[in-house]
Amino acid sequence: MSEFSKRRITAGAGVNRRVFLAAGSAAVGLGITGFPAVLRAESQSVKIGLIHPVTGAISFSGTQCRAGAQLAIADINAAGGIKSLGGAKIEGVLGDSQGKPEIGASEVDKMVEQGVAGIVAGYSSAISLATSQEAAKSNTPHVVDVGVSDEIIKRGLKNTFRLAPGYGTVSGIAVDNLDKINKAAGSIAKTAVVVHEDSLFGTGTAKLLSAQLPKIGIELVDVIKHPTPTRDFTNIVLQIKAKNPDLIIPANYYNEYVLFARTLRQQQVKAKGIYSVLGGAASNYKFVHDFPEAAEGIMDCNHWFNPKSDLALQRKKAAEAKGLIYTYEVFLTYNAVALLADAIDRAGSTDKDKVIEALAASTWDKHGMPYGPTKFVNGQNEGAAPANTQVLGGEIEVIYPKEFASADAVFPMKS
């Protein structure tokens, strides 16, 4: 054995002993300092994709959605994060669909690559259709926040869930409640005009109303569609004026609703009632604040929180303290994120199959909505229902369902 080799072995033996001791100390050290590292690994943040139209023609609504989602994430994280994952914090991964379905879909792909545990999207029906379908390709759990088209749920995608009602349910309940309101007033409304935006939401809603209104004895004298954005509503209002309907039923987005309501006043159109279906603006504090006179008496059948729920009122107060206008986009997206977080918590994992399974079995009831605990059938929460609101004395009051009502309906509206 060469001198070099001997020294190497000897030294090796000595070093080995020292290494052993050092390694042992290090192991103990790691046991102390490394344990939190293991904990940190366990409590790595859980990414949730949030895709909303924060630029483009419907960006007001998209921004409201994003704000609602961020409020939910802040609340969940402040309450200890995802407890079954060692208190893992939720991290919102933000995406902008720009109001376009194809961009929404490409945002899904980016988010899947970033390893999101689920996606909440996409405000409009057309975008929600695209995002949920794209997410289905990678089996990514997808909760629809606002999109009301029934097509979103009817496709049988296993990954897609919606807490809020679709427009089939909303228009059905809207017509039922309108019938009650009309009969209570002596059936004074006999004709109506529907004014709707021309994408999936407005067109679908108008189609359902066209089929249902004649059943309650209301003749539909015209259905007028318009694009988003529409710069001027005078033509539409002139047509309405010529038809002189008892009821005007708008189904469109906020900016168009504002212009439409203004033009109705400018052209001095008098109707017995303005009864919106998912119209938004009449269930919108901003509209009521900005146009108190134009808003007075307008009714809406829309997503609305339970005004008798302390949880809902606390959230409203917290949102308003942050300077937010508490529109339905805020609380629906808040709930969509909270629902997904609850499912991840119950799944105890970010495994997509497990989260989807947990969502499907969800009995979540922390929504502050006029719903019971969630019960999903093919991804749709069966207990979800809209509420009827009316602007009375500058306040948004709930007039139906009766168990949540804060006021009685005033019909015909005062002109």
Add this chain to the structure above:
Amino acid sequence: MPDSAILIPSILNGLTMGALYALIALGLTLIYGVLHIINFAHGALLMVGLYAAYFLNARFGIDPYVALLIVPPLMFALGYALQRGIIGRASHGRDENILLATLGLAIVIENLALYFFRSDTRTIDVPYAFETVSVLGAFIPLPKVVAFFGALVTAAFLWLFMSRTATGRAIRAISKERKGAELVGIDTEHIYGLSFGLGIACLGVAACLLLPTYYVTPQVGEGFILIAFTIVVLGGMGSFIGALLGGLIIGVVEAVSGLYLGESLGQIGIFVIFILVLLFRPTGLLGHKV
């Protein structure tokens, strides 16, 4: 088929909307038609004017019509600074660079507005918002009547400015022969700045006249930009009277085709007229052959 009784009110409304479109197109025709700058930031700058008028009203209670004394001069200064500081420098005299510079500006301005103002829809409440003037049995909102005459006055002012003042003559000289203008001692960079500023000041006027009946969001300009370009080409590039006429025609065509084809399909009427004019009169209605 709509009631024929609403045809006249619809045409009158089309004229008032057309005047508003013309107001927006007036600035563009100066910038695009005379200086050959394709200003993609035109819509974004209209939005800046609308926010300026909005905040003057919301914070200081200044009526948008009083703000006509404040917003257009501010917009002129902004336009001058943008041309001298960014567009002129970034372009190095090349058209494609100008195009990119103005497109970039539009994106930056819109995103700054989104950052600072969020995408909230903002409106103002003025006491005359719902006042109407009865013309031939139609109710025309007072703010639209004001906008109509505002557009006429602005077009006349611009025409006088361009034909009667030394600066106007210098602008026209540059548009025809830049090198020649430089040789006779015209400060072309200054004139470019002035022209751009003047075009943007027109947007300031449009913003003040539009706000009483409209809303403002960071994307509000997008709804007007395509129509403004159409009007400029339709009226004849560089012609103020052409822009006014083009605006009124587009307004009426939009109103009437919307009435008979439906609002969604009615927009087609605008482009049908546009294509027809270009087919039979490629220089636009009042444009001159170069």
